[in-house]
Amino acid sequence: MDTVAQLIARPQPWRRLMQILALLTASMAAQYCSGAGIASPPDAVRQAQLISLVRQDCGSCHGMTLKGGLGPALLPQTLQDQPVAVLKSAILHGRPGTAMPPWQRFLTDAEAEWIVVNLQKGFPGGR
Amino acid sequence: MAANLVNYLEARLNFSLREWLAGLRPMQAMAGVVACSLLLAACTTVAPPLRGTGDLGIVIERATGSVQIVDTTHQALLGRVTGLGDLSHASAVFSRDGRYAYVFGRDGGLSKIDLLRGMIERRVMQAGNSIGGAISQDGKLIAAQNYVPGGVKVFSADTLALISDIPATYGTAGLRSKVVGLADAPGNRFVWSLFDAGEIWVGDFSEPSKPRIEKYKNIGREPYDGLITPNGRYYLAGLFGEDGMAMLDLWFPEQGVRRILDGYGRGQEKLPVYKMPHLRGWAVAGRKAYLPAVGHHEVLVVDTETWNEVARIKVSSQPVFVVARPDGRQVWVIYAFPDNGKVDVIDVETRSIIKQLSPGRTVLHMEFTPRGEAVWISSRDDNRVVVYDTETFARRKVLPAESPSGIFFTHRAARTGF
Numbered sequence: 001m002d003t004v005a006q007l008i009a010r011p012q013p014w015r016r017l018m019q020i021l022a023l024l025t026a027s028m029a030a031q032y033c034s035g036a037g038i039a040s041p042p043d044a045v046r047q048a049q050l051i052s053l054v055r056q057d058c059g060s061c062h063g064m065t066l067k068g069g070l071g072p073a074l075l076p077q078t079l080q081d082q083p084v085a086v087l088k089s090a091i092l093h094g095r096p097g098t099a100m101p102p103w104q105r106f107l108t109d110a111e112a113e114w115i116v117v118n119l120q121k122g123f124p125g126g127r
Numbered sequence: 128m129a130a131n132l133v134n135y136l137e138a139r140l141n142f143s144l145r146e147w148l149a150g151l152r153p154m155q156a157m158a159g160v161v162a163c164s165l166l167l168a169a170c171t172t173v174a175p176p177l178r179g180t181g182d183l184g185i186v187i188e189r190a191t192g193s194v195q196i197v198d199t200t201h202q203a204l205l206g207r208v209t210g211l212g213d214l215s216h217a218s219a220v221f222s223r224d225g226r227y228a229y230v231f232g233r234d235g236g237l238s239k240i241d242l243l244r245g246m247i248e249r250r251v252m253q254a255g256n257s258i259g260g261a262i263s264q265d266g267k268l269i270a271a272q273n274y275v276p277g278g279v280k281v282f283s284a285d286t287l288a289l290i291s292d293i294p295a296t297y298g299t300a301g302l303r304s305k306v307v308g309l310a311d312a313p314g315n316r317f318v319w320s321l322f323d324a325g326e327i328w329v330g331d332f333s334e335p336s337k338p339r340i341e342k343y344k345n346i347g348r349e350p351y352d353g354l355i356t357p358n359g360r361y362y363l364a365g366l367f368g369e370d371g372m373a374m375l376d377l378w379f380p381e382q383g384v385r386r387i388l389d390g391y392g393r394g395q396e397k398l399p400v401y402k403m404p405h406l407r408g409w410a411v412a413g414r415k416a417y418l419p420a421v422g423h424h425e426v427l428v429v430d431t432e433t434w435n436e437v438a439r440i441k442v443s444s445q446p447v448f449v450v451a452r453p454d455g456r457q458v459w460v461i462y463a464f465p466d467n468g469k470v471d472v473i474d475v476e477t478r479s480i481i482k483q484l485s486p487g488r489t490v491l492h493m494e495f496t497p498r499g500e501a502v503w504i505s506s507r508d509d510n511r512v513v514v515y516d517t518e519t520f521a522r523r524k525v526l527p528a529e530s531p532s533g534i535f536f537t538h539r540a541a542r543t544g545f
Contacts, residue, residue, distance in 0.1 A: 056489070056507070057464045060402045063233060064189070064215035068256060069274060070305065070322065070351065070403060094399065099349070099367055101399030106465065 042111050051125040053106070054115060061099065066123055070099060080120045087116040175243035180225040183242050184494065184536035186505065186512055187230070188529040189214045194230060195528055196242055199496045199503070199536060202514050202524040206245040212236035212252075218259040218407075218533055221540035222284060223266035228535065229284070231260040237271055239287060242537070249287045253280050259407075261311045264543070268332055270309060270317045277303035279319055281332065290335045297324035308353020308364050308406065310544050312377055320350035320364040320373075327353075327364055327375055327384055346373040346384045354406040356416070356431060359543040363387070365406050367421055374434060387434045388418070388427060397422035402463035404447050407544065412455030412475050419446035426460060426473065440478050443469055448492065452517055453499035457481075461490050461504075470504060472520070482520050486513040494534035505531035 042050060054074075055064055061071035072078065079087060091112045094102035103112070118124060182200040193209040211217075213234035220229050227248065228240045235254035238247050256275035262268070262284065269282045278294040295304040304321035312318050315332045327343040327350070348368025355362050355377075364373040370392040373384050404419035411417075415437065416429045426449055428438040444466030451458050458473040467489050472482040487506025495502050501523060504513050507530050514524040539545035 057401065059215060060464075063256070065213060065233075069216070069233075069258070070307075099351075099400065099403070101401055 040110060042114050046111070047114070050107075050111060050115060051123070054119075054123060055125050065126060066119070074119050074123070076120055076122050079116075084113065084116050084120075087119070088112045091115060175241070178243070180242050180537050181497070182537075183225070184503075184534065185219060185228050185230070185240070185242070186503075186528050186531050187214050187217045187219070187533040187535075189217065189507070189532040190530035192232075193529065194219075194228070194240065195526075195531075196240075196245055197503075197512075197526070199501070202501075202526070204526055204528075208240055208245055208247060210247060211238050211250075214532070216258060216532075219535040220260060220262040220269070220545065221535070221537050222262070223540050225537040225540045227284075228537075229260065229262065229269050231257055231271055233257060235271075235273065237269070237282065237287060251282070251287045253282070253289070258305075258307065259309060261309050261317060262540075263311055263317070263332060264313055264315050268315070268335055270311075272306040272309035272319055274305040277305050277321075277323075279306055279309065279317065279328075279330070281317075281335065281338070291332070291338050293328075293330060293338065293340060295319075295321050295324070295328075297321060297326060307351055310353055310355040310362060310407070311359075312355055312362065313359040313543070314377075316377070318353065318355065318362045318375070318377070320346075320353050322349055322351065325350065325368075327362065327373060329362075329375070329377070329380060341380065343375060343384045347371060347386065351403050351421075352406040354409040355544040356409070357411055357543060361431070363406065363418075365404065365418070365421065367400075367403070370421075372418070385434075388429065388436055391420060391427060391436065392423050395423060398424065398445065400445055400463065401465065402445070402447055402467075404445070404449075404463075408448060408450050409544065410449045410451035410458045412451040412458060415475070417449050417451065417458045417473075417475075419449050421445075426458070428478065438478055440473055440480075442471055442473075442480065443483075450493060450495070451475075452502070453495055453497070457517065459493060459502065461493060467491075468506075484515065484520060486515075487511055491532040492534050494536050496536065497538040503534050505534055507531060 061069050062074050063069045066074040092104040094100045184197050186195040186197055192211045192214050193207050195207050196205040198205055212232040215233045217232050230238045235252050235257045237253050238250040241248045253271055254273035257271055257273045260271040267284050269284050271280050281291040282289055295306050297304050304323035306319050307322050308320040310318050317330045320327050325346055325348055327346050329341045331339040347366040350364035351367040353364040360378050362375045371389040372387050374387050375384050400422055414431055416431050418427045420427050424442055424444055426440045426442055430437050442460055444462035446460050447463050448461045460471045468485055470484040471480045474481045486504045487509030489507040491505050491507050493502050493504045502515050502517050512526045512528050512531050516523050
């Protein structure tokens with residue numbers, strides 16, 4: 001386990017630190033949410049809304065086909081090896097220093113997780 | 128003519144007539160040739176209507192890969208052209224005779240549409256991920272700006288044959304940048320910005336196959352789009368990674384790129400941006416330019432002679448398009464998610480919002496008629512285009528369209544920067 005000092009001494013330590021902070025925040029948020037009992041997956045109606053949100057609104061940077069635009073591609077081959085918690089945190093809290101904004105105003109923790117899992121599998125609603 | 132039609136039909140039907148004929152027995156082949164000739168003769172005798180194109184335009188239907196050809200005098204839909212591929216974030220430019228629309232698709236498709244015949248004249252796949260294009264001052268060159276592979280490709284406006292390919296290579300590792308903010312400029316030049324590299328490149332295409340490229344480096348972090356002023360003199364790149372814009376005076380390019388609106392968000396918290404603003408389709412009204420702030424719910428007013436900020440107008444959300452009515456008296460603003468159902472009208476004299484309109488869910492674009500008595504606004508999620516009177520704000524017409532996004536009228540053909 002690296003100390004914070006070791007992390008900072010590395011090239012690009014801030015990105016790593018951000019990831020760790022984001023992970024901590026995400027896991028705390030997840031605990032909070034599960035305690036409140038709202039971590040249930042979205043129902044069919046909400047899933048349809050999420051599909052539209054991802055394809056259309058995430059699509060304005062990542063492309064409607066999710067193969068990337070100003071933002072990176074959100075295809076299974078680019079996402080499947082990344083931890084769910086990291087991706088979920090990027091959605092909910094944004095990625096500081098990049099154009100990725102936080103979406104937690106619009107998505108619950110469970111909804112963000114549903115999006116991540118489905119992006120990794122190949123997102124529905126494509127043609 | 129007949130060869131064009133064969134190419135067109137083959138492209139549309141995804142089949143090769145020559146291969147098909149080659150696979151047939153002689154008598155069948157003969158019959159095939161006769162049948163095809165009859166078909167071609169029938170097709171080629173359908174003449175386009177005798178009319179001008181000055182009041183025509185297109186509406187992009189992003190989800191279905193089609194466009195509607197529209198008539199702004201009669202506020203009518205004339206017909207649909209299909210088979211254009213992925214049209215999310217599609218844009219268009221027009222031939223200078225106003226007859227052809229060149230549509231740039233997200234998937235790298237470049238299609239030349241004949242507005243009079245209502246069909247695809249030619250179509251090429253020129254990249255993997257494309258974001259738009261421009262037409263040269265002399266009308267002979269079409270330039271496409273691409274994310275993947277990052278760069279600019281220049282084609283013959285007549286044949287869509289590739290003339291020049293300029294990879295947006297930067298740094299020492301041979302990386303290629305996404306290209307944004309492509310604009311046409313006087314002197315048969317194109318100007319564009321490199322998102323990943325923070326550079327502005329000016330390409331002089333007076334000898335189209337031997338372009339001369341001038342590169343301006345360190346212009347600021349993450350230029351996300353660009354615009355050129357109506358007279359073609361100033362090129363502005365909006366920066367996402369910094370508060371400010373990079374400006375190049377094309378009359379005095381040797382002076383280099385200058386920063387304007389530096390630190391416009393200083394002391395304010397930067398708000399999340401759920402959609403990048405677009406700068407093409409700029410609002411220049413009189414001596415002032417009206418520009419979207421990034422991460423701030425404001426329109427910045429800039430004096431185009433001194434390039435100093437003269438005012439800020441508070442608006443409802445993150446502006447995406449800020450467009451002046453052609454007479455310059457009003458500036459219309461549309462917004463990013465989640466406020467993309469609103470349209471605000473700013474009166475430039477009082478610098479205040481004088482009207483808010485709700486044309487439908489998810490407003491993506493707007494286009495004024497050539498002299499601005501009406502504006503057409505697309506509502507993607509209500510599948511309609513709404514036409515407003517710009518003086519009374521009355522709804523003049525509601526036209527059905529499938530997930531409409533960009534609206535482009537032929538008078539763009541005669542304007543620098545469109």
